[in-house]
Amino acid sequence: MxxxxxxxxxxxxxxxxxxxxxxxxxxxxxxxxxxxxxxxxxxxxxxxxxxxxxxxxxxxxxxxxxxxxxxxxxVDASDSVVETIKGQRVMAIGTGLLVGLVLVVGMGQLTLGTATGLDEANAGGNIEALADLIFSRYVVIFEVTAALLITAALGAMVLAHRERLTPKLSQAEMAAKRVRDYAEKGTHLGPLPAPGVYARHNAVDTPALLPDGTAAEDSISRVLSARGTVRSAPAMADDIEELKRQLGLDEHGREQDQ
CATH class of the missing domain: 1.20.120.1200 (NADH-ubiquinone/plastoquinone oxidoreductase chain 6, subunit NuoJ)
Known part of the structure; x- marks a missing residue:
């Protein structure tokens, strides 16, 4: 209790x-x-x-x-309130009420003493008694449930399977396609620069720097950009000066003489 x-x-x-x-x-x-x-x-x-x-x-x-x-x-996708199945909300409400009714009936049987007690159900041991019920009285239901689960798994694989409509490209063909895309569309040849490349800190919040010293936009995380947490150095200059003033540091980062 x-x-x-x-x-x-x-x-x-x-x-x-x-x-x-x-x-x-x-x-x-x-x-x-x-x-x-x-x-x-x-x-x-x-x-x-x-x-x-x-x-x-x-x-x-x-x-x-x-x-x-x-x-x-x-987890940054917006919630969709469009019903993909007609009458989905009505079925959900009906199912919830049915589950609630089952719970009320079960609690009523336990309260009034009409259900089988735990001592009687676990007379030969909990696991032994459960195995005896599954493989004797409810063996057909158990096997049908197992077959249903296997059928559902096979059905999911069949529905998710997609026939290949075009032949698989070789490594040389994919390289040639990347070169063509670069010549025709300007698509980057290789992978995008990783955060922290050619920067002082190898961290996700530090963008990669181009040879001229400017930040590479491709290296900035799309999640951070969508959250609005990406700020440029000029925008943070005032915050840095304010932080130095609170810490008592001079313009070179050294402690000022008191």
Missing amino acids: IAFWSLAPIMVLAALGLLVVRKAVHAALLLAVVMMSLAVQYAALDAPFLFVVQIIVYTGAILMLFLFVVMLVG
Whole structure:
């Protein structure tokens, strides 16, 4: 009971946070809080198998994969409110009400004592009893579910497959194409300059410098530019002078005599 009353408010607040946060990364972190708390609840209810599955499968695999995809794709895209499926909101509301009804019925059975107790369900051990149910009474449902998941995976691969319409270019052909693009369109021949090249600091916030000493626009991160955090040196001159004045430094960066 201590684990329940300690983690239940945190789970509820994290679940409500999923509905109000706008960034996918924040939603994933809140979902991790809910999943970890749920795993502890399983452990407190003498369900070690569900505890391990919740940690390894849902939190350790699925959620981490979701986070990696979000970080690779990016989080600076604007939210779309256009419904791609007609009646999507109505179906979502109906599904939410159905899930809520199932939860209410389940909690009612637990409260009124109509559900099977944990001692009876775990008579021969939690994992042993669960294996006995899966591979005896529910073996057909288990196999059908496995076949359904395999069919879904194969269907995803078929839908994502794309036939090659043109022959694959060799390395020499790609080099010749880059030279033609440079001659016709002015496209850069090689990769773009990396941040910090020919600069004093090898950092992402330091642009590369051209031979004439000016900053290379291609080396500036598009994310930093979109956020409006990129500032030129003249724009920062006043801030630098103000910082020197606060630190008591002269124009050469040395401490002034008091």
